[in-house]
Amino acid sequence: MQIKRGLYDHFSNQDSNLLWIYNYFKTVYNGGFYKLDNLIDKYNYVEDKYEKWLLIKAIINQDIRQNEKKKVEIFLELLKENNKGKYDYVNSYSYYLLHFYSVDKSILFLEDNLCISEFLESSVLDFSQSLVFKNYASLLPNNNMKKEIMKKCLEQTPQDTDLWKEWLKLYANQDEVKKISTDIFKCGYSDPTLIKQVKIDSGDTDVLVRMIILCSTNLNKDIALYLASFLNNKLLKNYMLLFIEMFDFSDILKGEINEICL
Incomplete structure (x- = not known):
């Protein structure tokens, strides 16, 4: 992360x-x-x-x-x-307007300074541009323009799990939610809120292990133990149970634990 x-x-x-x-x-x-x-x-x-x-x-x-x-x-x-570059200032100023004035003022400023059609048609990847359009889409009501911008942003930054979660909530049916959530985990990205939607096959041990590690926190320890029960390899299962018992993954993310010895 x-x-x-x-x-x-x-x-x-x-x-x-x-x-x-x-x-x-x-x-x-x-x-x-x-x-x-x-x-x-x-x-x-x-x-x-x-x-x-x-x-x-x-x-x-x-x-x-x-x-x-x-x-x-x-x-x-x-x-x-x-x-x-153009988009850093636009993004920061729109945030200023949003916080100190209103959503409408922020939207109007963005619309005056962004070319939506150019963004949607462009094949050039500009992360700062993608970020400001993502933020713009977050301010819009649920309409076709919002959907098209979010779709383009996802094409450019498929690693953005927060944006995927918003897309799943707004536009995906249940089958799509399961497929996309599973694809996200299989591609190496992790988010605990998507775990219940992930479909794991018998050979997806690496995905299952990442899910267990992700849930090895004080808040989600019971989920981690439940997931560990599905591990077939006895040695790996014992290592994961030991990890769950000894470590809080949130401390590792914060850099409070730099070395893991089991």
Whole structure:
């Protein structure tokens, strides 16, 4: 899950500013709180344009979440000046409008700054463009335009399990839900909310093991034990039962456990 978000644990230079920045993103992704002053101090310290650009976006996001409207506006201007591409500013400004004004204002701004037909017809993959269109679709009522944009975003980022879950909820019948949920797990992506929809064949041991590991938390321990009962390999089953007993997978995700010894 951290790799999906670009949260890597090792850098060639362990004292680099990039390491500091990505550790910040990792902290926030795992639910941690970060002081704005520390982010701003880091922004004032770094000189590299790319690092400043990353920090500007991080500061805007935190400013919005902490209701610091004036600070948001200052750093939105800085993002506009240091923009690496059109869509970063559009995405950040639309979030600002959504949080401090209204859904309608955010939608109108996005419609004025996005070309929907060009996006739907394009064969070029631009992750920042796909992200802003995904966010735009999330604001729309359930209509054909929303469906077409979500479909295009899924074609571009099929690893986005959150978007798949929204698609399944809105547009898929029960057979499609089971098929897509199973495909997601077989492709290596995991989400505990999809587990009950996954169809496992007798040879899908790797899928079953990943499901067990994913559910090895204090909240889902009973599910993990139930799934482990379907393992045919006695040695593997014993290892998985030991894993369930000894570890909480959420701690591993947070980086609180770096080494597993059974």
